[in-house]
Amino acid sequence: xxxxxxxxxxxxxxxxxxxxxxxxxxxxxxxxxxxxxxxxxxxxxxxxxxxxxxxxxxxxxxxxxxxxxxxxxxxxxxxxxxxxxxxxxxxxxxxxxxxxxxxxxxxxxxxx
Amino acid sequence: xxxxxxxxxxxxxxxxxxxxxxxxxxxxxxxxxxxxxxxxxxxxxxxxxxxxxxxxxxxxxxxxxxxxxxxxxxxxxxxxxxxxxxxxxxxxxxxxxxxxxxxxxxxxxxxxxxxx
Numbered sequence: 001x002x003x004x005x006x007x008x009x010x011x012x013x014x015x016x017x018x019x020x021x022x023x024x025x026x027x028x029x030x031x032x033x034x035x036x037x038x039x040x041x042x043x044x045x046x047x048x049x050x051x052x053x054x055x056x057x058x059x060x061x062x063x064x065x066x067x068x069x070x071x072x073x074x075x076x077x078x079x080x081x082x083x084x085x086x087x088x089x090x091x092x093x094x095x096x097x098x099x100x101x102x103x104x105x106x107x108x109x110x111x112x
Numbered sequence: 113x114x115x116x117x118x119x120x121x122x123x124x125x126x127x128x129x130x131x132x133x134x135x136x137x138x139x140x141x142x143x144x145x146x147x148x149x150x151x152x153x154x155x156x157x158x159x160x161x162x163x164x165x166x167x168x169x170x171x172x173x174x175x176x177x178x179x180x181x182x183x184x185x186x187x188x189x190x191x192x193x194x195x196x197x198x199x200x201x202x203x204x205x206x207x208x209x210x211x212x213x214x215x216x217x218x219x220x221x222x223x224x225x226x227x228x
Binding site for chain 1: 116152153154155156157160168203205216217218219220221222224
């Protein structure tokens with residue numbers, strides 16, 4: 001699995017958009033980009049995933065560059081409850097047996 | 113729909129004692145994972161089951177760790193004997209793995225183990 005590079009920490013003002021970057025320059029053509037987050041003392045929570053196209057759901061938007069070497073997770077209106085560690089993961093399709101590699105993620109702090 | 117259930121949530125034991133963690137995955141999910149998470153680090157895979165079969169246990173320290181998923185549903189992870197360095201959070205996750213494509217993993221709340 002390709003590994004990812006994320007900034008160790010970021011701050012965001014409450015109500016503003018939080019843009020979390022992720023570099024995955026060695027990503028392969030069949031590898032998905034996943035985002036999870038982990039709030040203190042809880043298990044990781046699935047946010048969103050994508051392959052090539054940008055994706056949006058009720059929690060966030062995922063923007064993947066055309067060359068797929070990087071992506072950005074966007075939380076459109078950050079709240080205090082969005083304070084968490086955010087993990088960007090790339091993973092080959094399920095039937096290849098590859099595992100999730102979480103890394104150390106980005107610790108996002110939403111400031112009142 | 114109920115999420116992944118783990119018990120206990122917290123466990124404190126003395127070193128050299130045995131300990132077991134239990135996981136009930138989301139109904140219908142055929143793939144189950146056990147992860148270890150040390151403080152300040154991301155989760156690391158210990159073992160992955162597809163139904164009853166352990167298909168990836170390369171990261172499981174087999175001298176003291178064991179796991180089972182006898183009926184392809186619930187799973188138990190055991191440590192015997194526990195060492196001080198085993199203090200960590202043990203996470204269980206499950207997914208519905210099809211023939212191809214993405215398989216989203218859903219995590220339980222974890223069991224925080226403290227070995228004294």
